[in-house]
Amino acid sequence: MTTTIPQTEYTQRIQRLQQKMLAENIDGFILSQNVDLYYLTGSMQTGYLIVPANGEPLYLVRRSVVRAQQEAAAVVEPLGSFRDFGARLARAFPPLAPPPAAAQTTGQPPIRLAAEFDVLPVAQLQRLQQVLPHVAWVDGSTLIRETRMLKSPSELACIREAARVIDVAFEDALSKLQPGMTELEVMAGIEYAIRRQGHLGTMRMRGYNQEVITGMLGAGEAAAVPTYFDGPAGGQGLGPAGPQSASRRPIGSNEPILIDIGCCIDGYVIDQTRTVVIGELPEDLVRAYETAEQILRSVESMLHPGTECEKLYMLSLQIAHQAGLSDHFMGFGDDQVKFLGHGIGLEVDELPVLAKGFRYPLEPGMVIAIEPKFTFPNRGVVGIENSYAITDTGFEKLTVSREGLIRL
Amino acid sequence: MTTTIPQTEYTQRIQRLQQKMLAENIDGFILSQNVDLYYLTGSMQTGYLIVPANGEPLYLVRRSVVRAQQEAAAVVEPLGSFRDFGARLARAFPPLAPPPAAAQTTGQPPIRLAAEFDVLPVAQLQRLQQVLPHVAWVDGSTLIRETRMLKSPSELACIREAARVIDVAFEDALSKLQPGMTELEVMAGIEYAIRRQGHLGTMRMRGYNQEVITGMLGAGEAAAVPTYFDGPAGGQGLGPAGPQSASRRPIGSNEPILIDIGCCIDGYVIDQTRTVVIGELPEDLVRAYETAEQILRSVESMLHPGTECEKLYMLSLQIAHQAGLSDHFMGFGDDQVKFLGHGIGLEVDELPVLAKGFRYPLEPGMVIAIEPKFTFPNRGVVGIENSYAITDTGFEKLTVSREGLIRL
Structure with missing residues (x-):
């Protein structure tokens, strides 16, 4: 299409x-x-x-x-x-x-x-x-x-198509995922699936030195390795020359697998994250995942024209704090990022940003990826990310993949 | 590795x-x-x-x-x-x-x-x-x-590994190539093969606005569509938002298939081009392909320390002229590029450039992709590209894929 x-x-x-x-x-x-x-x-x-x-x-x-x-x-x-x-x-x-x-x-x-x-x-x-x-x-x-911040109906149509493509690739990856496969193998499969469906082969990012490849797939401690990438979890990557996204680490059972992926269809990107586990996660990570979903649901209740962007970030900080998870929210320690979400469109890092100092009131046509995540050094990252379009009365959820902690 | x-x-x-x-x-x-x-x-x-x-x-x-x-x-x-x-x-x-x-x-x-x-x-x-x-x-x-222009032995080792990886992917693609497959399908297969072998997922390019994705694969007239990309053949691509590389055009018999691909291993890229045909090419395109090989062989005879870079470009212009192919050399008409080759390393567009005004004498450690190509509007592109390291006495050919017009 x-x-x-x-x-x-x-x-x-x-x-x-x-x-x-x-x-x-x-x-x-x-x-x-x-x-x-x-x-x-x-x-x-x-x-x-x-x-x-x-x-x-x-x-x-x-x-x-x-x-x-x-x-x-x-x-x-x-x-x-x-x-x-x-x-x-x-x-x-x-x-x-x-x-x-x-x-x-x-x-x-x-x-x-x-x-x-x-x-x-x-x-x-x-x-x-x-x-x-x-x-x-x-x-x-x-x-x-x-x-560029306000998208037209035809731009939204491109982003919806990208959301459909990434969901097909995601379900295909889940159907093949086995313990012992490396992060790279699974990521290569996802990239193959999106490319055949028309992914342009690159996801554009505006920030100096930033490269998004196709997002990241990280399991256990590899997902929690800090890196330069301007996001809560960049991943270990294949080495110092490619210090983000998938590594050659084999995926194990009972550890969080963070699948933060996107694709670019007709120039427009989608961004979504799901947390998957083969088996079951330790209780505290399950609770952290549920807190991420709780943040997303609370933010959704304020996703309508007029809400100031930074209020959504402040709300997320508050919920993370109440859950006793402030130190783990959006990265760990010195490597935390100071935002909850970002505009997407032709680039992955568009306006508005959900961060302190961004006072834009939400307007119909804005498209925002919202990505509450919790990082546990040496253990992994859990969280969820949806992309939303702001409408006249509230929001349209653009990402279509199933939610919840996905247990295989 | x-x-x-x-x-x-x-x-x-x-x-x-x-x-x-x-x-x-x-x-x-x-x-x-x-x-x-x-x-x-x-x-x-x-x-x-x-x-x-x-x-x-x-x-x-x-x-x-x-x-x-x-x-x-x-x-x-x-x-x-x-x-x-x-x-x-x-x-x-x-x-x-x-x-x-x-x-x-x-x-x-x-x-x-x-x-x-x-x-x-x-x-x-x-x-x-x-x-x-x-x-x-x-x-x-x-x-x-x-x-960065002069590469060390450890850098050369990375580039040799990238050359090995792209050859595996190339032969894999040839073994599967059938008439009716789209350019995108074949390219997606190549990208999948290199990614599983450790391709970083991106090939870096220094030039403002330039994106290399993983090169281009173009058949017939789609390969000859002019585009912004700073190379002799960018390809049609998937649309105005991705105006280069593979398109959704089905590949036919008896038309040139230009496969100009690379990958990035441990940060270092390789760049190679081969011309493939399912069946046989028209005689004039075969002759143009042979002229490209003739240019490559003539240039190789001057690939040793001391030769000034621009002399290699001048030599290629002269051979193209003698063959009556000047109008088709390195693009067609207003969309011709004015170089024969370029340095590669951590980026695809490194020094030296084989072009007028580049008076660098060749030195041991330089690594150069040399890519004589001929563009025929509405018909296709033929040519060959190897990457070479300059040595103390001459050159080492880094690309290892088989040469010649490859008939399937």
């Missing part, structure tokens, strides 16, 4: 971005990150999308122009020589042209152009600065991330 | 980087990209590796400190509060401290610190500039990329 995004939707996306630009006195936005280009045009060919504060955008493409012309909702032109970029911009968007010399000396404020400072490499900005020396550059990361 | 890098090797790597820093009057290098951190320390936990021009480096780690301490050859300390970064740096490395106020007014040159401008996001540099306001920042990308 390939979901078609209606052409009018791209116009709406551009308009939403332009409204935010106008509110911040930004004259133009030069976007170049592949995911942002895709979001705003329907194509992710290499180049620059120039969005003026008023008027139509222009997609200057280096490669492949032909493909961008076939795919993009925006007007596509060949980028040509980068040296001419400034003149090109001035012709296409007179308000973005360098001010006349007289205005420069009388202190007229410079043109303000935004770029994606959170992902744009320094060397790339320097190239733009060379050809556009009259510009005051500002960080547009939050503007584009906030524009 | 997990290859162990000797601890002394990290000292040598740091020393090679320091020599380059001294030659460019750089007082210190603050590295933060995950692959560069791994190369210089043996760990890729999130943080900053501070390399002074003289003396021992210090790895300030945000997360996970415990894991970095277990893995890294360098001294690891917790990063702590980022606000204290400047004071911390001054204590650990007095030469990098802010100059006394008197020196500032007498025009003493500022401290010169390097960072990886080719990958470091603008927002990350701005954070460093805030806590280190006395610093003149310079681009250290080329220094670290040149340091």
Whole structure:
């Protein structure tokens, strides 16, 4: 299945971005990150999308122009020589042209152009600065991330399809899981199942240095090994060069198997976690798992428009505290992460974040993965993660896999 | 298999980087990209590796400190509060401290610190500039990329293992290939085979916006679809959100099947391409394939220390021209790429590049993927790619898969 995004939707996306630009006195936005280009045009060919504060955008493409012309909702032109970029911009968007010399000396404020400072490499900005020396550059990361925060019905359809695909792969893995199989074997099977169903082969993540692969599968103490990954449980991985996700550890009985997986269908990701055990878990881990579900149910009761994001995180801290599990919540000790959930969409780490300081009120169209987990060093990780869309009246649960501690 | 890098090797790597820093009057290098951190320390936990021009480096780690301490050859300390970064740096490395106020007014040159401008996001540099306001920042990308250009015996061992793994997966795929299978099905099988053998699940690429997934598999016209990917044949892919690699097109008889695949073992990648056909190819495509092999053999005859990289590209252009295939070489028309090969190692797009302007003389320890290919729009792509290590006297071919046009 390939979901078609209606052409009018791209116009709406551009308009939403332009409204935010106008509110911040930004004259133009030069976007170049592949995911942002895709979001705003329907194509992710290499180049620059120039969005003026008023008027139509222009997609200057280096490669492949032909493909961008076939795919993009925006007007596509060949980028040509980068040296001419400034003149090109001035012709296409007179308000973005360098001010006349007289205005420069009388202190007229410079043109303000935004770029994606959170992902744009320094060397790339320097190239733009060379050809556009009259510009005051500002960080547009939050503007584009906030524009992308609210999903349309067609985006939700992609995420629902990803949720269906991951559930098929999950049930397939459960049907084959045996003690003695390595984490890697089980994970490879899941990846094979999602790929055949149309997983793009990568899950995109915006954060510097972050790689999500396809999530993690970790059993017993291997799941609880701390790592750099910006999540509650990254997993041991295959070695220092791949320090997350599945390891070569054989899976045993009566230990928690954390299966935190996702896939990417038509660009959109899903994220879900289930806890599985072959046999039975020790009582305290069962209780911790149940506390994770209790957190999820309590958070669900507040999942409706108007709730401030950080309130959901605070609620989860409170329940973990009441259960005497604060030290184990969302990682252990110094390696705890300070959030309960995160937006998902074209990337795994979208807005909003359920963390202190994130005061966004929930709005219809937000899609959030909520992942209460408890880490027990040398023993394992238990927890659950669902992805939700906020609706007019509450939420739609997007993940469809069965819940509860899954005993095989 | 997990290859162990000797601890002394990290000292040598740091020393090679320091020599380059001294030659460019750089007082210190603050590295933060995950692959560069791994190369210089043996760990890729999130943080900053501070390399002074003289003396021992210090790895300030945000997360996970415990894991970095277990893995890294360098001294690891917790990063702590980022606000204290400047004071911390001054204590650990007095030469990098802010100059006394008197020196500032007498025009003493500022401290010169390097960072990886080719990958470091603008927002990350701005954070460093805030806590280190006395610093003149310079681009250290080329220094670290040149340091990584020459591979050690233990690095070569990793690449040889990756070459073995991809060959097993390739032969497995050939044994199952049938007309009517989709590109995606065959590619999923290859990915499953490499993953079970220890592929990390990702192949890292340094270029902004570039994603390599696991290469591409393309049959007939789908292989020849132009795309953004910085290579001669990116493939059609699964849609505009994944515009490269395998598509859902069924593979037919008597058409070229380009299998350009790699994997990542212990962090190191291999890259190889073979052309396969079920049945027989039209005569002109057979001739183009043979021209690709002829280019490879001619280039091999110059693969020894001292040959300038760009000469190999020029030679390939000349042979393509003599064969009347210039328009088809390394892509078609406006979508041609202007190189013949590229370094590989921890990333797929390393130095040296076999392209005009790259005057590096070949040196023992360089590892280069050389990939002459010919693109025929609406018909397909044919070609071959081997990876080579330069030795004292010539080269070692690292890829081990059988050559020639493979007829099934």
